Amino acid sequence: MNALQQEYFRQKLLRWRHELLREAGVTLNSLSAGGITEADLTDRASVETDRALELRTRDRARKLISKIDQALERISNGTYGYCEETDEPIGLRRLEARPIATLSIEAQERHERMEKVHRDD
Template identity: 75%
Template sequence: MSSVKVPSNYRPSEKEEFMNAKMREYFRQKLLDWREELLRESSETIQHLQSESLAEPDIADRASLETDRSLELRTRDRERKLIAKIDMALQRIEDGTYGYCEETDEPISLRRLEARPIATLSIEAQERHERMERTQRDD
């Protein structure tokens, strides 16, 4: 996508134009690295599950192994959903909407994007959403 080179020590700053080419490339690379890490872990899980045997003679060992396997599969399922969100964030970088709140079109703070690069809502919009969810749950 981008021919913009981002130095390894670069960190986005409030002082520069929001979502300029360098900043977009920084977040694109951050998302790609995160995605690659999740895929690598997923591959390791598959290899681990394939090499493991549920033919443990001891019933307690077998139960423990099945519990571990179930937990590992749930974790991978969450990561699979996370990869889908990363892909959507990468698409937003492509179409120029990355970094802007889906509700208000205002910029999402850089601190929030650093902490959660897949964020689609500003902190204020996210808090509103959570308050509404709590209110609906309480009804």
Template identity: 85%
Template sequence: MIVTLPPDYRPSEAEEFMNPLQLEYFRRKLLAWRAELLKEADETLASLQAGGMQEPDLTDRASLETDRALELRTRDRARKLIAKIDQALERIENGTYGYCEETGEPISLRRLEARPIATLSIEAQERHERMERTHRDD
């Protein structure tokens, strides 16, 4: 089904939860985020391929290596984030997007707006984090 979003559309609590407009809104938001991450990854790859280790000074070379390592870690996080975005897009397709994986309750629109890849409601996320803190092996 093709859904046309008004240009200034924002999901609201007054509408039915995860109606076609809300689903399309979040689908577009996720796709835009994914495209931005892929563009940044391409730019990183291009800069790594273009820049050789031409620094004669050992300090400059070490600094460049540190910068590259940090950039690669950032790209690895982005890669994992892209996988989570893809999972969220799958949930939109199969009708489970916006609902807590643990309780089945709706995830608040404010939470989804802030973190569109969220899979847990705030309450379930807080419980999960408390359990991690109490069962952590220090």
């Protein structure tokens, strides 16, 4: 991967990270805006369900930010774009679709097949 491609993915990852952090800030502001004021039990349950869903979504985003940080570190140390299992280059199309990918498509498929085999036991 050349320097221009690395910079493209670095910028893409930074934009993605910034957007996730912005969304987390919006969530934090809305959750800290106050308690549940709905008197009706059904409305209250609906609001609580919505908040729980939002918190699960933010937890997933937190984990994704960690993976983005790891990808940015791999760009810094020159290992970005190479499969962790085979050391073969990960295709640009795969990185475009999933910039945090650490496995080539073939290695990912093997991993998923093994996971399925062991899950079925």
